[in-house]
Amino acid sequence: MSGPLHFEDFHLGRRFDGGPYAVTRDEIVEFAAEFDAQPHHLDEEAAKRSILGGLAASGWHTCAMTMRMFADALMPLADARGGIGSPEGRWMKPVRPGDVLRIEAEVVDLKPSASRPHGFVTFACKVFSQREQVALILMTPVIGMRS
Amino acid sequence: MSGPLHFEDFHLGRRFDGGPYAVTRDEIVEFAAEFDAQPHHLDEEAAKRSILGGLAASGWHTCAMTMRMFADALMPLADARGGIGSPEGRWMKPVRPGDVLRIEAEVVDLKPSASRPHGFVTFACKVFSQREQVALILMTPVIGMRS
Numbered sequence: 197m198s199g200p201l202h203f204e205d206f207h208l209g210r211r212f213d214g215g216p217y218a219v220t221r222d223e224i225v226e227f228a229a230e231f232d233a234q235p236h237h238l239d240e241e242a243a244k245r246s247i248l249g250g251l252a253a254s255g256w257h258t259c260a261m262t263m264r265m266f267a268d269a270l271m272p273l274a275d276a277r278g279g280i281g282s283p284e285g286r287w288m289k290p291v292r293p294g295d296v297l298r299i300e301a302e303v304v305d306l307k308p309s310a311s312r313p314h315g316f317v318t319f320a321c322k323v324f325s326q327r328e329q330v331a332l333i334l335m336t337p338v339i340g341m342r343s
Numbered sequence: 344m345s346g347p348l349h350f351e352d353f354h355l356g357r358r359f360d361g362g363p364y365a366v367t368r369d370e371i372v373e374f375a376a377e378f379d380a381q382p383h384h385l386d387e388e389a390a391k392r393s394i395l396g397g398l399a400a401s402g403w404h405t406c407a408m409t410m411r412m413f414a415d416a417l418m419p420l421a422d423a424r425g426g427i428g429s430p431e432g433r434w435m436k437p438v439r440p441g442d443v444l445r446i447e448a449e450v451v452d453l454k455p456s457a458s459r460p461h462g463f464v465t466f467a468c469k470v471f472s473q474r475e476q477v478a479l480i481l482m483t484p485v486i487g488m489r490s
Contacts (some may be wrong), residue, residue, distance in 0.1 A: 231411045234414060234418060234425050236424075255426050256410050259403055260407065264379065271380075281433065281434065282431065283431070286429045287426070
């Protein structure tokens with residue numbers, strides 16, 4: 197492969213792998229304290245009594261960790277200009293301290309811009325834990341430049 | 344109002360206001376360095392040449408800031424047990440250093456659980472800047488306990 201990937205180089209089903217991302221208790225608590233200060237993201241005892249059954253990352257933290265893996269995997273390869281539009285996802289399983297995450301990001305939609313020198317590439321990012329369970333599916337739309 | 348709000352207390356159209364959240368350049372850059380290290384979230388000069396036209400927060404950072412305002416507004420009032428399911432959103436306008444955000448969170452869907460002592464309340468969170476432009480619309484599903 198030579199040079200960065202452009203919009204034309206993506207095709208439905210093309211897959212990019214990312215990770216690993218090692219999740220720590222400190223990071224879970226730190227993110228939650230700043231953005232999502234609910235007891236089940238902050239305190240082990242409160243978390244045990246919660247629906248989550250134990251300390252788990254804020255779902256928004258998991259989205260952010262996913263973006264980190266996605267950006268690390270894709271951005272060095274592609275002439276891309278950031279996310280845009282309508283993210284959507286589904287939280288499937290809690291992410292716990294000690295989990296090691298990885299992603300599979302697959303192209304699921306391609307739309308050329310009618311008027312601009314780019315197109316819109318939507319990836320379905322599946323986030324797996326080391327238990328090979330899917331923790332999150334996140335649809336992430338990205339701008340890809342034309343060559 | 345006495346006692347926390349339960350699932351039965353929510354009705355379609357009920358609105359909760361949250362914020363303000365003052366967005367700083369340092370926070371934008373710090374979040375991006377950790378989770379979304381693209382030039383337009385990190386560097387003013389690179390951002391000027393980007394589609395965003397200037398430094399702007401990662402969209403995932405805006406989601407996290409929204410969660411902070413939402414949790415601060417709702418959690419002290421409600422017997423709620425965290426988010427669940429399928430978040431989705433639309434990024435409408437960039438969030439800039441110096442912006443002051445607020446939210447209007449409106450109940451747009453209610454589903455009782457068939458088998459458990461709770462229900463699912465979906466809020467449409469509109470995030471406004473001080474320019475009264477909508478920066479983000481975020482659908483946030485939350486578990487509300489029955490009384």
